[in-house]
Amino acid sequence: MGFRVRSFCVLAAAGLLALPGARPAVAQTAAQTGVGSRVTVSADPEVLARSARDSRDAGDHAGAAEAFAEAGRALVLNHDAAGAAEAFTDAARSRLALGDVDGAYAVLAEAARRLEAAGPEAHGAAGRATASLARIRTNQGRYAEALALLDRSEALGGDALDGPGQAALAYDRARILDFLGRAEESEVHARRALTLRREHLGEADSLTGDAQNQLAVSLQAQGRYDEADRAYRGALTVYEAVNGPDHPHVAIALSNLGNILRRRGREHAAEPVYRRAVRIAESSGDDELLAQCLTNLGWHLRMTGRSPEADPVFRRAADLLVTVAGPDHPFTGIAFANLALILGDQDRHAEAEPLFVQALAALEPAVGTDSPDILATLDGYAHTLAKLDRKAEADAVYGRTLDIARSRLSPGHPEAMRQTVAVADFLLDDGRAAEARRHLDEAEAALFQRIGAATDPRAGALRRTQALFERQVRADWSLAHPARAENSLTPNP
Template sequence: MTRGLSAALAMTGGLLMAMPVEAAAIPAQTTPAQTAAAQSDLTAQVEAGLAAARAAYAADQTDEAVAGLEATKALIVAREGEQSPRLALPLNLLARIRIDQGRYPEALALIDRGLGVNARADPPAPVIEAGLLYDKAKAFDALGRNEEAETTARQSYDLRVVHLGPAHEKTADALNLYANALAAQGRYAEADPAYRQVLGMYEGLHGSKDFHLAIVLSNLGNALRRTGRGPEASPLYRRAVSVAEVSDDPVLLAQCLTNYGWYLHTQGDGLKAEIQFRRALDLAVEVAGPDHPFTGVVHTNIGHALSDQGRYAEAEPEFARGLVLLDAGLGPESPDVVDTLTGYAGALSALGRPGEAEPLFVRARAITTARLAPGHPDSLVEANLFAGFLLDQDRPGDAMAQLRTALAALLRREQGRTDSEGGRDWRTSVRGAAPLFERQVEAAWRLAATETPAP
C-alpha cells in the first residue's frame, strides 16, 4: 500500500526548476577523464530534473511535473539516444502520473518502453524493473485485467524480496497489490495469507496505528467475509476504522467506513450499516465531490442499508443516484456497477415494479458474463439474485436456465485449476455455489409442479 502518488513522488528538498533540454555537447574527441566528467554532469542534471518533477507533482503542479519529465527525457535522448537506460526512471514517473489521471493505456505504453530501455543496461537495474512492474500491475488492476495484475505484481514482489529485502515497505506494497489481484478474481482463500503477511510487514515497519494497516485490515476482513468467516472479520473492520480515524486522512476513513458498513449489511444489520454509510457519504462529498464515482458507491450502499430495513421507497432514489454517478464515472459496462444494478432492481421489485426491475437484472447479467472470470463469486451472487427474481415472477424455467449457466461456469473454472489451486480455493468455491444449488432445488420443484398434469 503506498501513500498515494503525490507522496510517492515527494522529495525533502525545495522546489527546483526543471533543467533545460539544451546541454553542452561532448567534444568529438575526449579523454577518459572528460568522458567521466560529462557522464557525471549528465547524471547530476537528470537527478535534478527528476527531483524538480517530483517536487512539482507533490505540490499538485501536474503540468510542471510532466514538462520537467519530458525535458529530462529530451536531455537524455540528446546525449545518449532513444535507447538510453537512463530513460527508465522518467518514463516510470510519467507513467505514475498517467495512472493517477486514469490514462491507463498511455501509462502501460510508457512502462513497456521503460522496461525495454532498462533491459539494455549492463546489467539491468532490478530495483527499477521492480518499480516499473509494480506500476504496470496497478494499471492492469485499474483496467480490471486481474490475471495480468496478479502475474506482474508477483514479479515485482519477487524482485523486491531479493534486491530490497523481505521487510522493505516497497516489498510489502507489491505483496499487497498481489493479494488485491487474487481477491479481485474471487480467490479469497489465497489472498488471506498474503494479506496477513502484508499486515505483519506494515506493522513491523510502521507500528500498530499507521495508515497502511487500515486498508490491509479491511481487505483481510473482506477476504474472511467472502469465505464465510464473518465473526473473524468483524474485529478487523472495527480496528481498520479506529486506525483510519487517527490518520487525518478522510479518504481512508471513508473507505474503511464503507467496508465496515458493507460487512454489517451482509450480516443483515441495516440500521448500523446505514450509520457507517452516511458518515462515509459526508466524507465522500467533502473530499471527492457530489459527482464522484466513490460518492456513487456510497449512495448505492445506503440504498442497500435502507432495503435491509424494508425502506424500499427511500432506497430507490439512492440506487438511482448511485447508478447515474457510476455510469458516468466508470462506464456503463464496468463490473463495479453490477451491485448497484441488482440492488436497484431488488428495490423496484419489492415496490411491485418488476417490469422496471428485469432490464436492470439483464444488464447486470450481461456485464458479469462479459467482464468477470467464469465462476467469479460476484457473478454467482448476481445469478442467484436474478434467479430469485424470476422465481418470484413464477418463471421457474427461466430461473433454472440462469442457475445452470452460472453453475456450469463455476465447474469450468474449477476444472481449469491445478490440484494445488483447487485445494487452496475449494472452500470459497463451495460456499459461493451453495446458494445456487439451494435455488436450483427450489426452481426444480417449481418447474416440476408446473409440468405435472392435474389429476
C-alpha cells in the same frame, strides 16, 4: 461494494513521484541531485536551484516550482539528464504541495518531452518521468491512460533499470491491471514485483510488503480467498515488523484481511480486524485511506444485516472521498453506490436510483463498462429498477451483469455465483422460472468445475451450492405449480 486497498499514499507527493526503484523521499538538495554541478548554456542551474530551495523553504511553492522547472530546462541543455529529471521532479513536488495535481502532471510531461527529444542517452530519465505520469493518472482513476504511459515508460528505458526499478514498474503495472479488472494479468506482474523485491530488498522491507499486498489483491479478485488470506497475512507481518503495529500500511493489510475473513464466512473474526484498521487510519492523517477502511467496515456491517449502523459509516466515507478525490473519481463512485444500496435497504428506491446513475458515471469511464468491479453497482441498480416497476430496464441491466460474469470471471467464481442467484430471484419474481432454471443449471456446472479443479475452498463452494439449490427448488416448484407459484415464499439470499 467494498475496497481492495491497494497501496498507501494515494495522493501524497512523495509516494506519487518516487522514481522506479527509489523510495519515497523529500525533495533532494542540489548536492544530491547534481543541480549546479554543470556549466550552464542558457542559464545557471545552480543559481536557479538555490532560488528554488530558498522559495520552498520560505513556503513559496509556486516560486519554487518555476525555479526548479527552469533548472531542469537548463540541465537538459547541459546534457545532464539525471539532474534535469530530479529538478523537474522537485518542481512537480512543489506543485503537489500547492494541491495542484494538474500542474505537477504538466511539469513532468514537459520533462518527459524534453528528455526524450534530447537523445537516446536521456531516454532512461524520460522513462522515469513518464512512470511518474502513469502514477498520477492511476491515482486520478484514469487507468487506461496510466497503462499507456507505463508502456511508454518501459519502451523508453525499462530494460536499463536495475532490479528494484524493474520491480517498481512491475508493481505499478499490477496495480493498474487490477483496477482495470484484469486480475489474472495483475497477478503475473505482482508475482514478478514480489520476486524482485525479495531478491534485491529482502523479506523485511516495506516495499516487499506492498508487492505481497498487491498479489493478495489480485488473488482476491479471482476468488482465490485461501491464497489471498495467506498473502495478506504475509504483508501484515512485514508491515508490523518494519513499521510498527500502528502504521498506515498495517491498516491497509488489516482492512483487506477483514474482507477475506468476511468472504470466507468468518464475520465475527472480521469485525475487530476492520475496526482496528479504521482506528489506525483515523490517526494517520490520510483521509483517502480512512475512507477506504470505513467503506470496508460499512460493507461488513451491511452484509451482516446491520444497515442502520452501516449508513453513517458509508456517509462519512463518501464525504471524505468527495473532498480528497472529487465527485468523478471511481473511488467516490463506489461510495455513491454504497449509499444507494443503503437507501435500497430502507425501501427508498426512488432516492437510490439517481445515486446508482451517478456511481456508474464515475466508475465506467475509469474501469470499463464490462469490468467485474462494477457488478455490485449494476446489481443494486437493477434491483432498484425492478422495485420501481421498471422491469424492462432491470432485465437489461441484469442481462449485462451475466454477460460480465461470463466474459470476465473464471467459471464458478464466487461473484459469478452470487450474481446468478440475484438474476434468478428477479426472473422467478417475474414468472420466468424456466429461464431462471437454465441460468442456475449453468452456474451449478461451472461451480462444480471449479471445485473439481481445486481452485475453490470447499466450505465456500458448499455455501454457494446451497444458494443455487434453493433457487433451483423454487424454479422447479414454479414450473410444476404455476398457479400456486406466486404465493410461494422466496428464499433469502
